[in-house]
Amino acid sequence: MLKLSELKENDTVVTKKNHPCGGNRWKIVSTGADFKLCCLKCGRTLIMPSETLKKSVKTVEPSGSDKEE
Numbered sequence: 506m507l508k509l510s511e512l513k514e515n516d517t518v519v520t521k522k523n524h525p526c527g528g529n530r531w532k533i534v535s536t537g538a539d540f541k542l543c544c545l546k547c548g549r550t551l552i553m554p555s556e557t558l559k560k561s562v563k564t565v566e567p568s569g570s571d572k573e574e
């Protein structure tokens with residue numbers, strides 16, 4: 506199960522369901538009780554409660570190129 510604490514701003518997440526535009530990759534704009542996501546395909550933003558996001562995300566692609574620690 507995905508841990509919300511692993512998600513940071515600027516990370517990319519891949520969701521199980523596609524956006525109506527056909528994309529399923531999102532950049533995290535802000536985190537918190539609600540997450541704000543930006544669709545990488547069409548550029549629209551979406552507010553999603555963290556619990557919903559947790560169930561929707563398939564994979565996470567961290568923004569950092571290398572592990573810092």
Ligand SMILES: [Zn+2]
Nearest residue numbers: 524526544547
């Ligand atoms: Zn989209």
